[in-house]
Amino acid sequence: MIRKLCSGSGLGLGGRFGGVRLSRRFVFLILLSALVTVCFGAIFFLPDSVRIRRFFLLPSEPQRTDSAGSGLGMAVGAGSGAAAGSRYRQTETHIGPARRKQKEKFGKESVSPQIRREVTERHHSLRDSENGAEVLDASNIRYQPLPEAGTELADQDVRSHREKVKEMMKFAWDNYRQYAWGTNELKPLSKSGHASGLFGGLLGATIVDSLDTLYIMGLQEEFAEAREWVENNLDFNVNGEVSVFEVTIRFVGGLLSAYYLTGDELFKMKAIELGEKLLPAFNTPTGIPWALINLRSGVGRNWGWASGGSSILAEFGTLHLEFVHLSEVSGDPKFAEKVMKIRKVLNRLEKPHGLYPNYLSPVTGHWGQHHVSIGGLGDSFYEYLIKTWLMSDKTDEEAKTMYYEALQAIETNLVRKSASGLTYIAEWRGGILDHKMGHLACFSGGMLAMGADDAPADLSKHYMELAAEITITCHESYKRSATRLGPEAFRFDGGADAVATRMNDKYYILRPEVVETYMHMWRFTHDPRYREWGWEAVQALEQHCRVDAGFSGIRDVYNTLPHHDDVQQSFFLAETLKYLYVLFSEDELLSPEHWVFNTEAHPLPVIQKNTQEQVITHDQ
């Protein structure tokens, strides 16, 4: 019995040697547990622990950017099919020898000095231009406040439509303020805040996204509340991973726009501060940024689902307008240099049939999967080429050339007509056409119209016709549903003609692209049907998306029985309602000669060649 106790329990009842063995084990156990405690502490409490956590804990992979906030969790395009299990964590410290070589190659390229020279030359040429005014010093740029809107419209119907849109904005805002203030978005059925995975620990997406819409609509009290929140609560020092693209278009774009509209330095300082926080995302061998960045540690990585660790065309290709303006307002060319480098890399790459695949490795500089789309994953890259040209006051020839070349390749390879004669833009998978068009792709009607004027070799008329045809098709996708709202994606094969055939393509999450195109088409043509179609959309939104406490997306546009997704997307206030409001306004409000909308509908001023035109007023 005693022997048993001695050998088994280690309670000190054994002989001398047994006692020594037991105390060694005891010390060993204590050391081991101390080590485990230290490791765990490091994983959970050190600031740069995100990567380690990801390694040890089951990942909660952020969703595809565009639709991630939807609550439906749909991935758009090829992203959804990409191996969910192939987790990719390629930070600079993880690159192998071959890739390191690539990094050195790209690092040593003459691209950087060239870009620096171009950006600096541009800086100087503007600064030294005729009148000697320092136009790049934003304190010299004065933007006068917009007038009280609504007074100048002669047409009573149009005026009342605009008032209706303003009322919708107030309703969406009031409910956000009441139930979700300070969070990113409102859940209008749950009456609570919605945390989107796109913004890490960043808060207030709806507030920052709404600033300019509130201001433009003359909702002054609401704007003042939003400003106060920005001043006291908007904090970028968060330990969380954000989407570089989403934060740029919504937060940086929203702040810049608020600055340019109001001249309030607070917004400028905040925009620059956030821009600085995003810069580490560009520390890759090629200069193509990571999709995600931890704002505190500066560690970047790509989405796990994106072809072989690629960055996404529509993300890294949609930073140009904001970063150029960050250089404008800060006087520091480093922001513009980053996006110019992206441009250079893209420009010199070999393109299959002249098309830009949606995936590009930031490490090797090689294309990933050959999936081409003017909808999700590709869309706003093309938009930013033509808008960069326009925003540069038509001086950025490289952007212009790249846009028209890309457009030509798209037209040759992707634009098709359905059996009933509807024009659509298909997707391309390694040379095989997928005859579907996403809601996101419907922005392209407006883009085509915007670029028609400067098109080469008398293609202007043709591009305007194409723009009108695409707009008709997108309108048909709305018209052919029971709710008169359009699905996330619609098809042109297997007997389908501008309708969704799969259940997970039937949702509508308050997206703006179709009304965005109506707005541009109205401005370029003054054809009244675009205002009529915009009004149809307003009525459908009121009927099917308005709920007790805000607006919600719906899960099936072909079913009038309500099945809401319970998310009021921030882009509904930033874009959908703003574009509708502008559609029912006079052309002078944010006119295309002086303003370019970023892809989140935040107006940024054209950087005028002539410095005298730097004072931008509403009535120019």
Ligand code: DMJ
């Ligand atoms: C917005 O955040 C932007 O318009 C982006 O370019 C695409 N997706 C959403 C709206 O649908």
